Amino acid sequence: MATMAVTASKRRYGxxxxxxxxxxxxxxxxxxxxxxxxxxxxxxDWRFEPxxxxxxxxxxxxxxxxxxxxxxxILTATPGFTLRSEGSRRVQASLQYGLTGVKRxxxxxxxxxxxxxxxxxxxxxxxxxxxxxGNAHISQQLISLLGSPADATVNNSNRTTVxxxxxxxxxxxxLGTFAFAQARYTASGAIFQNNVAPNANSNSFAASLRSGxxxxxLSWGLNYxxxxxxxxxxxNSVNNTDATFESASATAGYxxxxxxxxxxxxxxxxxxxxxxxxxxxxxYSAGFGWSPTRRTSVEASAGERYxxxxxxxxxxxxxxxxxxxxxxxxDVSDISQQLLLQSGRTYWKCPLGAGRNEYILVTDPNxxxxxxxxxxxxxxELLNLATTQQELLDLYANLGLRGDxxxxxxxxxxxxxxxxxxxxxDIGKLGFGLSAxxxxxxxxxxxxxxxxxxxxxxxxxxxxxAATTANSSLSLTRTSLDSLVAGGVARxxxxxxxxxxxxxxxxxxxxxxxxxxxxxxxxxxxxxxxxENSLTASVNMRF
Numbered sequence: 285m286a287t288m289a290v291t292a293s294k295r296r297y298g299x300x301x302x303x304x305x306x307x308x309x310x311x312x313x314x315x316x317x318x319x320x321x322x323x324x325x326x327x328x329d330w331r332f333e334p335x336x337x338x339x340x341x342x343x344x345x346x347x348x349x350x351x352x353x354x355x356x357x358i359l360t361a362t363p364g365f366t367l368r369s370e371g372s373r374r375v376q377a378s379l380q381y382g383l384t385g386v387k388r389x390x391x392x393x394x395x396x397x398x399x400x401x402x403x404x405x406x407x408x409x410x411x412x413x414x415x416x417x418g419n420a421h422i423s424q425q426l427i428s429l430l431g432s433p434a435d436a437t438v439n440n441s442n443r444t445t446v447x448x449x450x451x452x453x454x455x456x457x458x459l460g461t462f463a464f465a466q467a468r469y470t471a472s473g474a475i476f477q478n479n480v481a482p483n484a485n486s487n488s489f490a491a492s493l494r495s496g497x498x499x500x501x502l503s504w505g506l507n508y509x510x511x512x513x514x515x516x517x518x519x520n521s522v523n524n525t526d527a528t529f530e531s532a533s534a535t536a537g538y539x540x541x542x543x544x545x546x547x548x549x550x551x552x553x554x555x556x557x558x559x560x561x562x563x564x565x566x567x568y569s570a571g572f573g574w575s576p577t578r579r580t581s582v583e584a585s586a587g588e589r590y591x592x593x594x595x596x597x598x599x600x601x602x603x604x605x606x607x608x609x610x611x612x613x614x615d616v617s618d619i620s621q622q623l624l625l626q627s628g629r630t631y632w633k634c635p636l637g638a639g640r641n642e643y644i645l646v647t648d649p650n651x652x653x654x655x656x657x658x659x660x661x662x663x664x665e666l667l668n669l670a671t672t673q674q675e676l677l678d679l680y681a682n683l684g685l686r687g688d689x690x691x692x693x694x695x696x697x698x699x700x701x702x703x704x705x706x707x708x709x710d711i712g713k714l715g716f717g718l719s720a721x722x723x724x725x726x727x728x729x730x731x732x733x734x735x736x737x738x739x740x741x742x743x744x745x746x747x748x749x750a751a752t753t754a755n756s757s758l759s760l761t762r763t764s765l766d767s768l769v770a771g772g773v774a775r776x777x778x779x780x781x782x783x784x785x786x787x788x789x790x791x792x793x794x795x796x797x798x799x800x801x802x803x804x805x806x807x808x809x810x811x812x813x814x815x816e817n818s819l820t821a822s823v824n825m826r827f
Contacts, residue, residue, distance in 0.1 A: 329371040337362040337382070339437075339822035346391035346439055348432040348803070350814045356390030360437050364400070377405040386437050398424065398436060401447075412458075418451040425623065427480050429735060429763050430775065430812075438818075445477035448624050461498040467491045474620035482515035484620035503537040503547070513618065527557035527697055529616065533567075545573045553590055555616070557697045559728035565590030579603065591616070591699050606709040614701045622700070698725040699732075708743075717743040733768035737761065751789040758782050777807045793826040 339360045346356035364382030369375055384398040401422040408415050424436040424443040431442030454468035473485040488511035495504045511529040533551025540546065548570040555563040571585025582599045594614045601608040706719030721739045726732040738761070745755040761779040785799030803816045 328369050328375050331368045331370050332365060333368075333826060334363070334365045335382075335824065335826045337364070337384075337822065337824045339820055341438065341818055341820040343438060343816060343818040345814060345816040346388070347441070348434055348439060348805075348814050348816055350811050353814075354391045356388055356393075358389075358438060359387045361385050374408040374411075375406070377403075377407075379403040379405075384437065391439075396436075396440065412456075414453070414455050416451070416453045418449075420447070420449045422447045429737070429765060430770065430777075433779065444480045446623060447475040448620070449473055450624060458496065461496045463493050463496045465491075465493050472620075472624055474623050481619060484618070485514045485516070486620065487512050501539045503535075503539075505535040507531075507533045507535070507551075513620070527618070528555060529557075530554040543574060543576050547571055547573065547585075549585075549587070557728065559697065560731040561728065562590045563728075567594075569594065569596075571596070605711075606707060608707045610703075610705040612701075612703045614699065616697065617700045618697050696730070697728045699728065700725050713747040715743075715745045717741075727769065730768045733766050735766075735769050736764040738764075753787045754785070755787065756782075756784045773809065775807065775809050775812075777805055777809075777812065780804045780806075794823070795825075796823045797821070 337360075339358075341358040341360075342355070343358070344355045345353045346358075347354060362382045362384040364380065366378070366380045368379075369377040380400075380402045382400045384400070386394075386396045386398065388394055399422055401420060403421070404419045406415070406417050423446055424440070425446045426433065427442050427444050432439050433442070436443040450470060450472035452468055452470040452472075454466060456464070456466040458464050468490045470488045470490075471486070472488075473483065474481075475483050488509065490509040491507070493506045495502070509529070509531050513527040513529070515526060531551060531553050533549050535547065535549045537545055537547030548568070550566070550568045552566050553564050557563055567587060567589040569585045569587025571583065573581070573583040575581045579602045580600070582597075584597045584599075585595070587594050595612060596614065597610060597612040599608075599610045701724045703722040704719070705721075706717065708715070708717040710716070719741050721737070723737045724734055725736075726734045739759065741757060741759040743755065743757045745753055747753050759779075759781045761781075763775075763777045763779070765775045767774045781801065781803045783799055783801040785797055787795065787797045789795050797820075799820045799822075801816075801818050801820070803818075804814070806813050
């Protein structure tokens with residue numbers, strides 16, 4: 285579960301200012317969402333679900349150090365609640381909040397409190413015309429790819445508080461059967477504790493006009509977007525590396541058959557940000573989509589933008605026992621955008637059909653897949669709520685295939701290239717999963733200097749009984765940074781992690797888990813290697 289640390293620091297004023305600013309921003313976002321919900325609040329039912337989580341972890345290397353190995357016992361308790369809207373088509377909202385208290389015996393023996401927030405809302409203010417979306421999240425994120433990757437409850441030396449928010453009013457209108465128009469304004473941002481990165485505020489506008497129902501085989505669209513990004517220091521409000529992204533494009537497609545279509549895009553980027561290479565230019569792409577059955581879809585394209593050749597791929601295939609996925613994308617981004625995308629992902633339980641099991645689905649912020657889906661849930665909730673082997677496999681696959689790598693909070697604009705692929709399947713009570721990820725960031729201000737994260741994860745689960753499941757995982761992650769990004773000598777780290785555990789449902793709303801984990805890092809840099817063994821017992825109770 286994502287958490288937020290309130291840590292003691294020599295820079296108490298900076299930490300407090302960043303934290304207070306994050307809370308104010310989240311409060312403003314929540315207030316605006318509440319106002320948006322007000323016109324139809326009388327038609328909404330709210331489901332309030334309190335919960336309490338507790339855990340005990342023993343580790344033989346709490347600092348994940350090669351020279352200063354110290355064992356520690358770490359106790360945590362997390363009271364929290366989930367609030368979800370029900371019974372309204374025009375308002376959909378979910379808010380989850382938890383406060384985690386941490387007590388450490390051994391190591392630095394520090395005590396901490398961590399806040400977590402995951403709020404998502406969507407409202408239809410004027411029927412079929414005016415809408416508003418919003419979300420706010422508070423979590424702990426890695427500061428550097430070179431430091432300890434441990435969760436903040438174990439070791440917060442390489443973690444920082446990050447708050448992200450987004451609020452987006454928009455209008456949409458059908459122009460008869462000819463076209464569908466939409467215009468959207470979005471205010472978003474990210475706030476970083478202790479100035480590990482400049483706080484980011486973004487204002488964007490997007491407008492589109494796309495073909496209506498009059499067009500059957502032929503489809504077309506016109507798109508325009510403008511995003512202004514302002515980075516500033518939380519203490520002295522000094523601007524740093526502001527950027528503008530502007531794009532206009534036209535798309536066209538044609539369905540050659542009911543299963544196969546072709547499409548293309550032409551446009552122009554007019555960007556302004558610090559870069560050692562070009563930031564603007566014309567672009568184009570061409571591709572195809574193939575959907576031979578309802579369970580299989582492939583969409584691929586190739587083209588060129590001002591930073592070079594571009595490719596994209598999205599492929600999915602589902603059978604009764606397996607799920608296959610692959611995706612590849614390239615884009616211009618920054619750390620605030622990446623954190624907004626990552627923190628806003630939502631998890632749902634959706635039915636396959638009458639008399640059939642449910643499956644886990646992941647969507648981007650403010651998207652509800654269908655009215656029959658239940659959620660959204662946090663990943664840890666779904667691990668406890670999963671009642672079938674397929675649900676567990678779907679969850680493991682989605683968690684492994686969404687690109688949620690532990691990226692560091694690096695500054696600047698970068699080209700991000702991301703590939704994910706994997707498969708999950710089950711044989712009776714036995715289930716397997718395999719996924720691979722490859723994410724590369726090329727920093728524009730540093731002549732395409734890059735960091736590169738590659739990961740492979742294998743999972744095995746076995747349902748011992750209706751209430752007990754054994755699970756294990758083996759992962760290998762390679763992190764590579766060239767000399768400019770590493771600030772000296774190019775560095776390569778290999779992180780091996782193995783876990784073995786038991787999950788048990790003791791009662792309808794009482795769950796427990798016992799997990800052993802071994803972690804080992806080897807590096808080409810002296811004194812960066814370490815080994816760690818840990819054992820965690822946890823219990824979750826919902827009311």
